[in-house]
Amino acid sequence: MNIEGLKFHRRLSWVVALYSLIVIFLVNLRQLVEPYVFYAMLHLTTEWILFGILVIHCVLSQKYLKLWWDRIIKGLKSKRARPIYILRVIQLITNRIIIILAVLVILSGFGYFDWYDNTIGIVIPFEAHFYYDLFLAICIIIHISVGFKFMFIRRRIKHRSSNIFIVLFCISLILVIIFLKIFS
Numbered sequence: 001m002n003i004e005g006l007k008f009h010r011r012l013s014w015v016v017a018l019y020s021l022i023v024i025f026l027v028n029l030r031q032l033v034e035p036y037v038f039y040a041m042l043h044l045t046t047e048w049i050l051f052g053i054l055v056i057h058c059v060l061s062q063k064y065l066k067l068w069w070d071r072i073i074k075g076l077k078s079k080r081a082r083p084i085y086i087l088r089v090i091q092l093i094t095n096r097i098i099i100i101l102a103v104l105v106i107l108s109g110f111g112y113f114d115w116y117d118n119t120i121g122i123v124i125p126f127e128a129h130f131y132y133d134l135f136l137a138i139c140i141i142i143h144i145s146v147g148f149k150f151m152f153i154r155r156r157i158k159h160r161s162s163n164i165f166i167v168l169f170c171i172s173l174i175l176v177i178i179f180l181k182i183f184s
Contacts, residue, residue: 005060005063005064006064006065008060009057009060009061009063009064009065012053012056012057012060013057013061013147014147015053016053016054016057017140017144017147019049019050019053020050020054020140020144021140021144021173022046023046023047023050024137024140024141024177025180026042026043026046027043027046027047027133027137028137028177028180028181029180040112043109044106044109044110044112047102047105047106047109048106050102051102051103051106054098054099054102055099058095058099061095067088067091067092069092072085072088072089072092075088076089084153087146087149087150090142090143090146091143091146091147094139094140094142094143094146095143097135097139098136098139098140098143101132101135101136101139102136104124104128104132105129105132105133105136107120107124108120108124108125108126108128108129108132109129111125111126111129130181133181134177134178134181137174137177138174138177141170141173141174141177142170145166145167145169145170148165148166148169149162149163149166152166
């Protein structure tokens with residue numbers, strides 16, 4: 001196992017997590033950014049950068065963590081390892097959903113441009129952008145929360161309060177995002 005590569009991957013994971021949260025809040029605070037054209041370009045640019053680092057994160061995750069379905073299914077059969085592998089399943093599922101939703105957010109985000117309606121807009125309507133963005137933010141928050149749990153496990157923090165913190169962190173961020181989406 002490449003320990004240096006794994007350490008780099010973990011650092012990159014937290015950079016991705018922080019950048020993701022920044023993008024989520026930036027995207028949801030559009031009424032504070034003027035002029036709107038500047039906001040639109042900032043919005044698209046930050047989401048494209050997020051998509052790029054998400055792809056890099058996914059590739060490094062496969063390389064260093066070797067999260068293959070057969071390995072996870074074998075781990076789920078082990079009573080001792082089952083809780084860890086349940087978290088891995090959640091990570092893998094949210095990982096795949098995040099990539100799909102990121103592509104849909106980017107494609108539907110081109111609704112800012114006139115050419116969109118006659119091309120991409122036929123298949124992926126701009127009206128769906130709001131929902132793709134909301135579900136993307138929720139999946140990212142869940143994925144980050146599972147990452148927190150693994151960080152606590154690596155640091156041997158097994159107190160019940162750490163689980164409560166993770167659940168409250170996840171729920172509060174999701175509620176904030178839903179609140180911002182509804183009232184923005």
